[in-house]
Amino acid sequence: xxxxxxxxxxxxxxxxxxxxxxxxxxxxxxxxxxxxxxxxxxxxxxxxxxxxxxxxxxxxxxxxxxxxxxxxxxxxxxxxxxxxxxxxxxxxxxxxxxxxxxxxxxxxxxxxxxxxxxxxxxxxxxxxxxxxxxxxxxxxxxxxxxxxxxxxxxxxxxxxxxxxxxxxxxxxxxxxxxxxxxxxxxxxxxxxxxxxxxxxxxxxxxxxxxxxxxxxxxxxxxxxxxxxxxxxxxxxxxxxxxxxxxxxxxxxxxxxxxxx
Numbered sequence: 001x002x003x004x005x006x007x008x009x010x011x012x013x014x015x016x017x018x019x020x021x022x023x024x025x026x027x028x029x030x031x032x033x034x035x036x037x038x039x040x041x042x043x044x045x046x047x048x049x050x051x052x053x054x055x056x057x058x059x060x061x062x063x064x065x066x067x068x069x070x071x072x073x074x075x076x077x078x079x080x081x082x083x084x085x086x087x088x089x090x091x092x093x094x095x096x097x098x099x100x101x102x103x104x105x106x107x108x109x110x111x112x113x114x115x116x117x118x119x120x121x122x123x124x125x126x127x128x129x130x131x132x133x134x135x136x137x138x139x140x141x142x143x144x145x146x147x148x149x150x151x152x153x154x155x156x157x158x159x160x161x162x163x164x165x166x167x168x169x170x171x172x173x174x175x176x177x178x179x180x181x182x183x184x185x186x187x188x189x190x191x192x193x194x195x196x197x198x199x200x201x202x203x204x205x206x207x208x209x210x211x212x213x214x215x216x217x218x219x220x221x222x223x224x225x226x227x228x229x230x231x232x233x234x235x236x237x238x239x240x241x242x243x244x245x246x247x248x249x250x251x252x253x254x255x256x257x258x259x260x
Contacts, residue, residue, distance in 0.1 A: 111136060
C-alpha cells in the first residue's frame with residue numbers, strides 16, 4: 001500500500017506542514033499540491049466543497065507526493081467511510097467531545113475486527129494499492145477535533161481511545177466555547193493554556209497534536225509548544241492576502257518583497 005507521508009514524518013520526529021482547501025476546484029487543489037505541502041486537507045465541513053468535487057480534488061492531489069486528508073462535516077459514519085473510499089488517507093472529524101464519540105469515529109475508519117468500516121474502497125483501492133485491505137487499518141489516520149470545553153475536560157479519555165492517530169485544534173470554536181470571539185492566532189492566556197494542555201495530553205497518550213494557524217509565526221510558536229501537524233491558513237485566505245498585498249504595493253509604487 002502507498003505509504004502515508006504524514007505518519008512517516010511524525011514517526012521520524014518531524015513536523016507536518018498541512019495545507020487547507022475550501023474551494024471546490026481540482027485546479028486549485030493541484031496548484032496547492034505542487035507547492036510542497038506535506039499534506040492537504042479538503043474541507044467538507046466549512047469549505048464550499050461537496051462530495052463529488054472532493055473526489056476530483058483527491059485525484060488532483062494524488063498526482064503529487066502530498067498526503068490527501070478530508071475534514072468531514074460531522075461524526076457520521078457514512079461520510080467518514082465515503083471519504084476514505086474516495087482515497088483520503090486521513091479523516092479529521094469535528095466536535096469530538098467524549099470517549100464514546102471518539103470510539104464511534106475511530107471505528108468508522110477501521111475494518112473489523114478493530115472497527116466497523118464497510119468494505120468498498122472504490123477509489124481508495126486504486127490510490128492505495130492492491131493490498132489495501134491488509135494495510136488500510138495501519139495506514140489511514142483518524143484525527144479528532146478538540147474544540148469545546150467539554151472536549152477539553154475529557155481530553156485524556158478521548159486520547160486514550162485505541163486507534164486514534166491525532167487530535168486537531170479548531171481555535172475559533174474552542175475560543176467560542178471558552179468565552180472568546182472566533183479568530184486565528186489567539187493570545188488570551190486561557191486559550192494558550194488550553195492549547196498547552198492538549199499538546200501535553202497528546203504527548204502523554206502517543207498521538208500527535210495539530211492546530212490551524214493564521215500565520216507562519218504562530219505556527220512556529222505552536223511547533224515549539226509541541227504541535228506536530230501545523231496548518232497555515234487556507235487557499236482562499238492566501239489568495240486574498242497575496243492579492244491585497246499586490247494591489248497595495250502597486251498603488252504605493254513599491255513592490256512587496258518576493259512579489260511577482
